[in-house]
Amino acid sequence: MKNTKKNISVRRLEQVAKILKTIAHPVKLDILELLGEHNSLSVSSLCEMVDSDCEISMMSHHLAKMKDNGILVSEKDGKQVYYSIADRNLLKIFNCIDNCNFD
């Protein structure tokens, strides 16, 4: 019956949705790709490297949201804050989507 697994399943779907929602933004995806290549980057480096204009405040917002949702971790070193990917398995999502042919 539906009721038995309802709560577990709905919760999982909500968690997956939350993760996808968090990264479903061009700049956030760009950040993930850059961190995929460079392991750990400061806020201002990311700002320079990202493929679109992004003010430092906006970058900080993006990073904070991804950190809040467990996708990134950060470490402070002097004046800079370095961000990196919490679980690099997430990067497979790019292959996964690149393998799909839509319209």
Next chain:
Amino acid sequence: MKNTKKNISVRRLEQVAKILKTIAHPVKLDILELLGEHNSLSVSSLCEMVDSDCEISMMSHHLAKMKDNGILVSEKDGKQVYYSIADRNLLKIFNCIDNCNFD
């Protein structure tokens, strides 16, 4: 230089973001999982099978959006409309996320 690959890259990031945005919703993910198991389902069957209350109009909106974005295809058979997944490689996204450990 940034400028050379800017347009290609930004476009790709936007496409990926669009796909993720389209499916980043618990009911839409549920629909995808059900269509992963059953290949093709009518709107009202999906409504009954989905793990949360979803009126038929809402279901139709969900399906239309996913179809508009190339994620689903549909086929009419008499009074019913059957939906299925355009490219089942997309289903790998579930494994991809299940393999990640976020707090």
Next chain:
DNA sequence: AATACACTTGAATAATTGTTAAAACGTTCT
């Protein structure tokens, strides 16, 4: 042709996200 059924559409509203700019915070350097 009238009814019922399966689904879609549209419009109105609620809810969530994205963006911007200014102020605040903590660290280093002088």
Next chain:
DNA sequence: AGAACGTTTTAACAATTATTCAAGTGTATT
């Protein structure tokens, strides 16, 4: 202590997305 730098936070506003409900379409049944 004061200035400069890198980052975060806040609050206000714009933009997008989700939800609901009523009306509309097309197909079958009588």
